[in-house]
Amino acid sequence: MTDLPLLSARSLTRSYGAHIGCEDVSFDLYPGEILAIVGESGSGKSTLLECLSCRMPLTSGAVSYRMRDGEMRDLATLTEAERRFLMRTDWGFVHQNPADGLRMRVSAGANIGERMMAVGDRHYGRIRSTAEDWLSRVEIPGARIDDRPTAFSGGMRQRLQIARNLVTAPRLVFMDEPTGGLDVSVQARLLDLLRGLVGEMGLSAIVVTHDLAVARLLSNRIMVMKQGHVIEHGLTDRVLDDPQHAYTQLLVASILEV
Numbered sequence: 001m002t003d004l005p006l007l008s009a010r011s012l013t014r015s016y017g018a019h020i021g022c023e024d025v026s027f028d029l030y031p032g033e034i035l036a037i038v039g040e041s042g043s044g045k046s047t048l049l050e051c052l053s054c055r056m057p058l059t060s061g062a063v064s065y066r067m068r069d070g071e072m073r074d075l076a077t078l079t080e081a082e083r084r085f086l087m088r089t090d091w092g093f094v095h096q097n098p099a100d101g102l103r104m105r106v107s108a109g110a111n112i113g114e115r116m117m118a119v120g121d122r123h124y125g126r127i128r129s130t131a132e133d134w135l136s137r138v139e140i141p142g143a144r145i146d147d148r149p150t151a152f153s154g155g156m157r158q159r160l161q162i163a164r165n166l167v168t169a170p171r172l173v174f175m176d177e178p179t180g181g182l183d184v185s186v187q188a189r190l191l192d193l194l195r196g197l198v199g200e201m202g203l204s205a206i207v208v209t210h211d212l213a214v215a216r217l218l219s220n221r222i223m224v225m226k227q228g229h230v231i232e233h234g235l236t237d238r239v240l241d242d243p244q245h246a247y248t249q250l251l252v253a254s255i256l257e258v
């Protein structure tokens, strides 16, 4: 990790009319850091993630990101081309539902190849061999390279979505409930895989989850949200082992009781 943040949010607020999605959120994310955003349904996690990743405009506040040239830029001031460049190359976005992040009507290989082509790779043989390599990294047999994701199980689809996102070695990956909607046994394997890849590649990530076990396994830091506000923020082990806020204590206790 370096001293300079990769992404900074300052007083980020998003409202839906009179209703607050999230309010006055400020934090810095450093390179190589995995931040988990946790909280109950409706606490504002997805709204925050959408705002951070330029998918939703802020009502007030600012998000800045350190571009590859080292300059910190306010995301609201980027041109459309710069924003598209970030989304295609520097950032990944892993959706809870793989169908939202994959092209379901093209082959697994093409799903991975498409991202490579977006960063300028045009060499068919190299694209195919890299796609094969990534399929094996996410534990999908190479023989399935020409199959469409519609023929894959939920777990395989999610692993393919991860491969599609990571093949261009993004600097920051946003994940929205990456293991939600999967069987518990499939979740555990996927989490292991994700943790391995993120560690190996030294990625930074912001992971939204309502599952504290996911946060524990993947993240270095946790932000706990309630009714649109961050109520506790700190190192993952500290927050989970010694929660300060009564609501976090309740969240942690409810997991331990299961």
Ligand SMILES: Nc1ncnc2c1ncn2[C@@H]1O[C@H](COP(=O)(O)OP(=O)(O)OP(=O)(O)O)[C@@H](O)[C@H]1O
Pocket: 016, 019, 020, 021, 022, 039, 040, 041, 042, 043, 044, 045, 046, 047, 048, 210
């Ligand atoms: N499009 C919208 N229009 C109006 N209100 C919205 C909209 N999207 C979200 N909200 C409200 O903003 C608040 C935060 O919702 P958000 O979806 O960000 O929470 P969440 O923590 O991600 O919940 P979940 O885990 O259920 O996805 C909620 O009160 C929600 O009702």
